[in-house]
Amino acid sequence: MNRLIYILIALSLSSALSFSETSKEKVSFPGLELTGTFSVLNPNRLVLSSREYKVSYSNTFLGISAFQVGVGIPLRSGLANVEFYPFAKAGYARNQGTYTLTAKNGDVTQADVTLHWVPLTGGLRTEYNIPGFDLIRPFLVLAGGAEWLTQKGETPGLSENFWIPFYNIGLGLSFSDSPYFRNSGFGGFSFSMNFQNGLRRDQETSSLSYDLTVHFFL
Numbered sequence: 001m002n003r004l005i006y007i008l009i010a011l012s013l014s015s016a017l018s019f020s021e022t023s024k025e026k027v028s029f030p031g032l033e034l035t036g037t038f039s040v041l042n043p044n045r046l047v048l049s050s051r052e053y054k055v056s057y058s059n060t061f062l063g064i065s066a067f068q069v070g071v072g073i074p075l076r077s078g079l080a081n082v083e084f085y086p087f088a089k090a091g092y093a094r095n096q097g098t099y100t101l102t103a104k105n106g107d108v109t110q111a112d113v114t115l116h117w118v119p120l121t122g123g124l125r126t127e128y129n130i131p132g133f134d135l136i137r138p139f140l141v142l143a144g145g146a147e148w149l150t151q152k153g154e155t156p157g158l159s160e161n162f163w164i165p166f167y168n169i170g171l172g173l174s175f176s177d178s179p180y181f182r183n184s185g186f187g188g189f190s191f192s193m194n195f196q197n198g199l200r201r202d203q204e205t206s207s208l209s210y211d212l213t214v215h216f217f218l
Helices: 002-019 179-184
Strands: 033-049 053-056 064-072 082-103 108-128 136-152 160-175 186-198 204-217
Touching: 033 082, 064 108, 108 160, 136 186, 160 204
Parallel strands: none
Antiparallel strands: 033 053, 033 064, 033 204, 053 082, 064 082, 082 108, 108 136, 136 160, 160 186, 186 204
């Protein structure tokens, strides 16, 4: 994973530096942004309560890979060097393992559990274009949505589906995400850290993710 990130950063930097030597003519603003994101999930707290059992994934559900695809609309703002990107995206992750089940009567057992995770997210990414330096663009993400978690196992009463609303806050950096690349359709890479917290009191869900995203413009 670390080697892949270093390779992508090197490619992005070399592309941006080589392009900066060309003339920076005025380009048209793109109409649509497509993204693909590889995420590593690290739940701070993940405890799901079904009709008969409570299952805690917090101590073992670490470093799970997920993938998300999204679409956004680049918008100019009234502020100098600031761009807005309203977006929507969906993702998927899967984990299978042996977990501790706590029954309503307090009995504790072990069982094999499969967990599927599908987040549906909408929000706004705000990017700042550093004057005279197009190579790196810091950004802030504010988002919300709902995640669908389906818990399956052979233990009676364990299998159940959960819809959990959440909010998301993220910070990151875009590399080579310069307006001068957009006519070619390539928008560069971005790296971000996102905190997500569920809003249901009966289900405990909060996580920190590390995201690598590739951007394309239409």
